[in-house]
Amino acid sequence: MRVINLSSGSDGNLTYIESENARIIVDDGLSCKETENRLSLLGIGGGQLDGIxxxxEHTxxxxxxxxxxxxxxxxxxAHNKVWASGLGDKLEKVSEKNRKIFTDAFAIKDLVIDPVEVPHDVKCFGFSISEDDKKISIVTDLGHTTDEIYNKIKGSQLVYLEANHDISMLRNCEKYPLSLRMRIAGKNGHLSNDASEQMIEKLVTSGTRQIVLAHLSKENNSPEFAFNYITKILSSHGFNEGEGFRIDVALTEPTTLFKIKNDKK
Ligand SMILES: [Zn+2]
Ligand SMILES: [Zn+2]
Structure with missing residues (x-):
């Protein structure tokens, strides 16, 4: 299984995943042209994808x-609830036959995609995606974590996990009106570095070896800040980055290509 984030954050999210038989992307928040450009870096043409x-529904x-x-x-x-809550209207150019509705785990060829609802200000889902016993997860755009989310993603070798903002930077962000700051910080907003760190402790305890911090705010976070802030708290709690697990940061540009192998030692 190969996985690469091709863009992360409020300018556009796009993750490419391939198994032996399937090629999919999760979300496509870039223009069609830019999506083609980034897939072409991998030697992939648009017509080779098996699904999005x-x-x-956010842009x-x-x-x-x-x-x-x-x-x-x-x-x-997309999940039935996501289609019903507004996605259907926004994706008006997607033909009837290409609108695929799921309510539970489903397969695209040899990839099994298992959704978990996450708390956001519109209906939103994270995913665990597996090929045989290889498993990765993508969880962004959530105001807080839940046991249900943890239970779904635990056992993943790789987790893309939102680390959207630093709480005090957001609180003091003069560029954002108060209503926006409250929306982002709220229970159905975006995940703070602190909340992300707490989930990372649970994940690495249960065996996840690679975390990628994702969907970082441009205003209220930075790749260096998030990495340093989170790894510092982790190490103060006895979890040292580089010792049994790694943390990367997903950027607005394509980042690391991960090759997920069977986790048997
Ligand atoms: Zn988003
Ligand atoms: Zn969103």
Whole structure:
């Protein structure tokens, strides 16, 4: 299984995943052209994709889907609740036959995609995605974590986990009106570095070896700040980055390509 984040954050989210037989992307928040450009870095043409799996209806997750799905005749998979709550109207160029509805775990060829609802200000889902006993998870756009989310993603070798903002930077951010700051910090907003750190402790305790901090705010976080802040708290709690687990940061540009192997020692 190979996984790479091609863009992360409010300017657009796009993750490419391939197994032996399947090639999918999770979300497509870049333009159609830019999506083509970034897939071409991997030698992948748009027509080679087996599906686009969508977390939720926000523009940073769906911007390219209308044109991309139409141009290449690619099926778009989203949870019934996400289609019903507004995605259906926004993806008006996706043909009827390419609108794929799921309510539970489903397969695209040899990839099994298992959704878990996450608390956001619109209906939103994270995913665990497996090929045989290889498993990765993508969880962004959530105001807080829940046991249900942890139970779904534990056992993943790799987790893309939101680390959106530093709480005090957000509180003092003069560029954002109070209402926006409250929305982001709220129970259905975005995950803070502190909340992300707490989930990372649980994940690495249960065997996850690779975390990628994702969906960072440009205003209220930075890749260096998030990495340093989170690894410092982790090490003060006895979890040292580089000793049994690694932390990377997903950027607005393509980052590390991970090759997920069977986890048997
Ligand atoms: Zn988002
Ligand atoms: Zn969102």
């Amino acid at each position: 799996v969508v977390t939720h 940073d997750h769906i911007k390219g889907i209308n044109n991309f799905s139409k141009k290449y005749d690619i099926p778009v998979y």
